[in-house]
Amino acid sequence: MSTALPHPDAITGALLVGTWASSLVYMAELLEAVKYFRAFKKDDWKLKSYIAVVFGIDTISAIGDYACVYLYTITHAGDLVYLTKQNWAVPLYVISTTCVAFLVQSFLAFMYWRFTKNTIFVCFLSILILGAFGGGLSAGLTVTLFPAYKDRNKARIPGTIWIGTQLAADLTIAGALVLELMKAKSLFKGERRVNNMLNRLVSHTIRTGTATAVIAVVALIIFLIDDETNIPNGILYTSGRVYVLSMLINLNIRDSFGRPQNWTTSSGPRGTVRGAHGTTYNFSTVQFCPTEPHSSNSESIKSSAWLPTLQSPANISDTQPLDIEMMPTDTKQGVPEV
Template sequence: MAALSSIITVTGPLLVGSWVNSLLYSAELAQVIRYFTAYPDDEWLVKALVLLCWLIDTAAAIGSYAGVYLYTITHVGDMEYLSRQNWTFPFIVFTTGVVAALVQCFLVVRYMRFSRNVLFSLFLFLVIGLALSASFVAGVIVGRYPLYTDRGRLQTPAMLWIISQAVTDILIALALVLEFRKARSNFRNTQSVLNRLAVHTIQTGGATATVATAALVAYLVNKQSNVPLGIAYSMGRVYVLTMLSNLNSRKNIGRGIGAMSEGGATGTQFHAEGASGESGNLGGIHIHRSAVVTIDPENGPRIAMEALNASRHADKTRTENESDAASAESKVQDSVWASRT
């Protein structure tokens, strides 16, 4: 019975983790295909990052399958082999740490471009570096001390890795939500977009932090069980799906902004705090300053042209409220890019 219990403890969590891993990897593959199909004109750095994360995550998924195969097929019933952590354990730790760091750096760069808060962004980069270093230390310890009875040696680096990684996820999500809260609008559609951005940010940041925390709790409860690794099998997939979710949802937000513009609204009712964004095209979301007016359906073209001509000669007489309105509109659209890319 003791031998059977040991087999279940070692192989059961890994088998279940590989099933969940397969489901998430299928979703990830679909999102990768969708990204490269829908956004062929994205910056090459972004496309290279997506490809790199997917390749590393693919290697991690293969490693998880190899681990299950070695325990359940190749060395089934070999109690000496079952008492050790095979090579796939440190491999999963390394790949998961690298993928998490890449995705978090991607999100921090987008936050820094939007908020221009360099000091806080540097702090986030330091925490990411700490988590990555701790993950490598944990992987090295597993490789040097493969016995399950030696897992106590992992406690300090494992806790440092998971806690710093989860804290980074939460801080990034909270920082973006605070930026969204700074941008306020009296328009129902605009406020709806901001609310959706905030909810999406909390959901994605919360998902990665929850998976990491669950793996840590499982490790602290039973250090000789493979439940933590079974959970970690899916951690890399969750991070890559978070990044792809941000990238692939830009068109939906863009359509929402387009609908607001077509619906017509007076641009003097926007309010915002903080720096405004620059004009330009950032990966499919066009950032621009504009005056928006309510247009009569019958005389729309004429009124629109008159408004455009008037705006060209109104720079010297533009009021402070109108300037704040233009800054706020750019702030709202900047927030779309920061969350979605």
């Protein structure tokens, strides 16, 4: 076996820089997680458990990244034979990042299905998500069985499938959500506040979808050019953090819309918020449904955690009780209290 010292920039340097970037994103992720569990205590326990599991797996992945660098630079510093192999933390990061991406993409796909009920398209998304999941697990298993850097070419096919299908899934989900949000804007012509909210959602969806896609495509290109360098690994160190961060922001954005100044809150078992424009808004931790009480032919759309819906009054009574209900004020009372 060759004991030639690999170039430290490509082996340990790329991983070290990757942990620095990962730490910055993880701090933002941690703040969003604390914000979510503090602000949305009434969310369904299943959703909160799901978030906790995703966050926990990503935390394990981040710890594994630090362990990988520590083993290379401290524990086995100067060990030329050790530097020619990928330690146990490398497949750990591949498998954990794959699991995080799978859970977050599945969550977004489910939210899209709740919004559109487009089962055929969601099945297509599921194929991409499962393809990325299988490719990632295969890549992690290959690295476990063939840890030497000279054998990295054995992971080329599963690694390409993993990153390629993950990239396709990210872009497809982001594009589909943006398209549905743009369609929703046509239902709220003249509603400046709602349109501003939708514009923010569109902007956020594009940013998060683009971020994960850029990370994936840059890592894939570098890996195909040189499969013995750790630069793709260093880049992908931030991937899991970005996925979880985008998921948490999608949930926490519900708290950032605030409340218009012409709404008042009245007491009641569910809490009612009254608007002055003859529009009824029903908010829950899973969906919110603005309704025009005087329109008999309103269009109906289903909603996800952050997407607005418009329902006819007849449909309101058929839905489950909501946490917050926004009812129109009596028009005879004039402008409601602030």
